[in-house]
Amino acid sequence: MEFNKAVLDCMQHLRRRLRDEQQVDIRLSQPDAIQAMLTACLCSGDEMTRDLGKQLATYSDMPAPDRTPSPTAGRSGPSVRIYRGQRVLN
Template structure:
């Protein structure tokens, strides 16, 4: 997928909304950032966030129906603790 200004602007707006709304911390440098954003949009109750998710889905050549399907999963169930390596030790954050 090609990242142009429109895609990056949409991702940044969606990232801010998800951080404020669901306390999700998604970095644009993550390899699965788009999929994580689209999954979080499924759980969102805000229509603007859902519209941004649809827009991102069209930019990323994913079916917009992925964003419009109601999901029974909650954001807490989707979030898994991130594991980092710090001085050779696994650290949950």
């Protein structure tokens, strides 16, 4: 992905909003910074933050995260599987 002025401005503005709203500290140098910002936008209650997330998704050619719950979203706590008759945490 090419980082131009529009992308960097959007990322910086979104980073400030997320830090103020959710106390999320995302550094622009992180390899997964864009994905972390898009994920944090899902949790935001502010329409402007969600719009910035959509804008960043279009700049980065990544699919905008939607608010549809995943099948594992309803579970709380770590997942458990059975291995040789013993419960094992994942």
